[in-house]
Amino acid sequence: MTCFVLAAMTLDGKISKSSSFLTTEWTSEEDFLFMRSKLDVSDAVIVGRATYDLAKEPLSVRNLLVFTQSVSGIQREHGRLAWMNPAGVDVMAELKRLGAERVCILGGRAVYEWAFEQDLVDEVYLTIEPLVFGKGISLMDHGDYLKRFSLKSVEQINDSGTVLLQYSRALT
Amino acid sequence: MTCFVLAAMTLDGKISKSSSFLTTEWTSEEDFLFMRSKLDVSDAVIVGRATYDLAKEPLSVRNLLVFTQSVSGIQREHGRLAWMNPAGVDVMAELKRLGAERVCILGGRAVYEWAFEQDLVDEVYLTIEPLVFGKGISLMDHGDYLKRFSLKSVEQINDSGTVLLQYSRALT
Numbered sequence: 001m002t003c004f005v006l007a008a009m010t011l012d013g014k015i016s017k018s019s020s021f022l023t024t025e026w027t028s029e030e031d032f033l034f035m036r037s038k039l040d041v042s043d044a045v046i047v048g049r050a051t052y053d054l055a056k057e058p059l060s061v062r063n064l065l066v067f068t069q070s071v072s073g074i075q076r077e078h079g080r081l082a083w084m085n086p087a088g089v090d091v092m093a094e095l096k097r098l099g100a101e102r103v104c105i106l107g108g109r110a111v112y113e114w115a116f117e118q119d120l121v122d123e124v125y126l127t128i129e130p131l132v133f134g135k136g137i138s139l140m141d142h143g144d145y146l147k148r149f150s151l152k153s154v155e156q157i158n159d160s161g162t163v164l165l166q167y168s169r170a171l172t
Numbered sequence: 173m174t175c176f177v178l179a180a181m182t183l184d185g186k187i188s189k190s191s192s193f194l195t196t197e198w199t200s201e202e203d204f205l206f207m208r209s210k211l212d213v214s215d216a217v218i219v220g221r222a223t224y225d226l227a228k229e230p231l232s233v234r235n236l237l238v239f240t241q242s243v244s245g246i247q248r249e250h251g252r253l254a255w256m257n258p259a260g261v262d263v264m265a266e267l268k269r270l271g272a273e274r275v276c277i278l279g280g281r282a283v284y285e286w287a288f289e290q291d292l293v294d295e296v297y298l299t300i301e302p303l304v305f306g307k308g309i310s311l312m313d314h315g316d317y318l319k320r321f322s323l324k325s326v327e328q329i330n331d332s333g334t335v336l337l338q339y340s341r342a343l344t
Contacts, residue, residue: 011298011321011339012311013185026318116304126183128300130323130339132288134315139184143306146198149183151302151333154326161323165335167183167302 001095003103004123005112006038007139011128014136015107019050030158031127038125043100046091048111059106063098065091067111086114113142123168124149130161173267175275176295177284178210179311183300186308187279191222202330203299210297215272218263220283231278235270237263239283258286285314294341296321302333 008027009015016023024032036058039045044063052059052066064081074094075083084091095103105115115121149167157164180199181187188195196204208230211217216235224231224238236253246266247255256263267275277287287293321339329336 009185011296011337013181014310017316017318113306116306124183128337130321130342132312132315132317132319132321134285134288134312134317138186138310140304140306143304144189145304145306146189147304149302149304149333151328151335154328154335156323156326161321161339163323163326163335163337165183165300167333170302 001092001101001103002122003105003115003120004038004125005105005107005115005121006035006125007107007112008035008127008129009139010131010133010136012132012134012136013138014133015109015139016137017133017135018137019108020054022054026131027127027129028158028160028162030162031129031164034125034127034157034164038104039106042102042104044095044098044102045104045106046111046115047106048108051106051108051111055106063100065094067114091118109137109140113140116140116143116145116147121169123152123166126165126167127157128163128165173264173273173275174294175277175287175292176210176297177277177279177287177293178207178297179279179284180207180299180301181311182303182305182308184304184306184308185310186305187281187311188309189305189307190309191280192226194226198303199299199301200330200332200334202334203301203336206297206299206329206336210276211278214274214276216267216270216274217276217278218283218287219278220280223278223280223283227278235272237266239286263290281309281312285312288312288315288317288319295324296337296339298337298339299329300335300337 046065049068148170150170152166221240320342322342324338
């Protein structure tokens with residue numbers, strides 16, 4: 001199984017201004033298209049509750065694991081959507097049950113933090129939009145790492161100055 | 173006068189793990205050489221107290237303005253070094269007095285925040301090291317912007333996967 005992080009951030013390292021701020025208000029169309037192309041090759045997508053609420057439509061056809069503290073274990077809404085409290089569930093077992101080979105970690109921050117804490121992150125696809133927010137939500141705020149990744153590619157993906165960085169787990 | 177921000181950050185948007193963590197412990201030699209090349213063409217450098225304490229030696233020959241709250245106005249140590257409380261000093265007047273044409277904003281976070289708040293930032297040179305810290309000090313934590321910059325170049329500067337992004341103030 002391969003798990004990859006998909007994230008868009010400002011040049012000052014923010015994935016959002018606030019939990020109610022829609023990502024598509026500031027990210028580029030090229031970032032959106034790239035996200036869709038990665039979702040299309042994902043067998044399962046893990047998102048947090050706030051990210052799910054903001055992006056229900058493009059996520060509606062995926063195998064979706066929505067992390068939330070408002071359930072204690074797993075609550076299946078239908079065959080392709082499960083609410084899940086990662087503190088009380090064996091998430092890896094659930095991913096295996098789904099036969100997931102490629103798992104997309106779509107955020108927000110708490111989901112990114114969980115994935116790095118579990119050492120699940122094999123690849124990172126990071127889009128940097130040419131904006132500064134100042135105050136906002138960082139990609140991560142917890143964990144104490146000095147974790148090195150291997151840069152696979154760097155590319156400017158539009159005329160507006162959006163940059164896509166691709167990393168993979170560094171060989172140790 | 174042109175003011176530019178020089179910053180190195182992790183791929184999760186951190187400029188340091190803590191205020192006592194030496195930048196050169198995790199940044200690349202190529203980032204250090206790039207920083208030196210930009211300092212060499214700077215007429216004045218603005219740093220915060222913690223950054224100055226960590227980098228006295230490479231900074232010792234510059235026109236240095238060290239921001240600190242421990243003085244109330246300006247306290248000149250010698251011709252090339254002045255301690256300064258930006259809340260009580262006309263910093264721009266001081267830069268003009270020095271005849272500074274190119275001013276380097278070297279950080280840390282509070283100095284970056286000050287420069288963006290004053291709308292002084294004409295250029296940003298951002299090095300992204302292929303590391304994840306988790307908890308740490310963000311490039312900025314204050315201010316409420318949706319400030320767009322113009323990407324001038326993007327370049328991988330070494331085999332370790334360090335990327336250098338160059339931005340300038342977007343035309344409005």
